[in-house]
Amino acid sequence: MLATTSIAQIIRERTSVKNGYIDKEVSQDLVLSLLKDAVWAPNHKLREPWRFIFVSGERREAFVEAILPCHEKSKHESVRNKFQNVPAFLVVVIEDDPRQKQAEENFAAASCMIQNLQLLAWEQDLGMVWKTPQHIRDPLFREALNVQPGEKIIGVLNIGYFDKEIIAQKVRKRIGPAEKMTAF
Numbered sequence: 001m002l003a004t005t006s007i008a009q010i011i012r013e014r015t016s017v018k019n020g021y022i023d024k025e026v027s028q029d030l031v032l033s034l035l036k037d038a039v040w041a042p043n044h045k046l047r048e049p050w051r052f053i054f055v056s057g058e059r060r061e062a063f064v065e066a067i068l069p070c071h072e073k074s075k076h077e078s079v080r081n082k083f084q085n086v087p088a089f090l091v092v093v094i095e096d097d098p099r100q101k102q103a104e105e106n107f108a109a110a111s112c113m114i115q116n117l118q119l120l121a122w123e124q125d126l127g128m129v130w131k132t133p134q135h136i137r138d139p140l141f142r143e144a145l146n147v148q149p150g151e152k153i154i155g156v157l158n159i160g161y162f163d164k165e166i167i168a169q170k171v172r173k174r175i176g177p178a179e180k181m182t183a184f
């Protein structure tokens with residue numbers, strides 16, 4: 001009989017992969033194929049308010065060069081080190097609507113899409129972490145990535161295959177929702 005994995009199991013197992021990446025290429029085609037499913041996330045008025053900038057391993061150095069000017073010179077070494085072993089990146093850009101309601105809906109829809117992507121990746125043993133470093137709001141970084149006025153970078157996903165033993169050692173817990181639920 002084929003083993004089946006429930007959605008609940010994948011949701012519980014998935015974890016943010018912040019280190020332990022192995023040196024195996026992550027192709028743009030693979031990320032694109034995952035995104036083709038991930039974009040079936042709920043999104044109000046079907047605005048599909050997202051776009052993506054893929055950064056391959058080959059372009060990592062150029063990507064780091066776009067980040068460094070956003071940081072003090074004394075921090076450059078440690079910034080470089082943070083990116084050294086990350087096999088690929090995906091920058092997620094959304095429409096930054098000036099109306100609060102629409103802006104919140106766009107961010108929420110993109111968050112649903114990103115979680116879809118993380119779960120789909122996990123199913124294929126591909127790790128991700130959603131990062132929101134300060135430089136995503138920096139005009140220098142935005143300009144280097146050709147992000148336009150009216151657009152907002154909501155995160156950079158670090159992507160890579162990983163050493164499962166390292167990641168299995170992570171201690172993860174959640175507060176039971178019963179503790180957070182009241183009845184009206």
Ligand SMILES: Cc1cc2nc3c(=O)[nH]c(=O)nc-3n(C[C@H](O)[C@H](O)[C@H](O)COP(=O)(O)O)c2cc1C
Nearest residue numbers: 014015016017018111129130131132133155170172
């Ligand atoms: C909106 C958002 C922003 C995040 N930003 C960062 C970040 O800047 N750096 C980081 O290491 N992790 C970041 N994370 C990952 C969280 O730290 C991680 O999801 C959390 O520790 C729970 O762990 P888990 O994903 O393994 O369940 C972010 C997650 C979300 C949803």
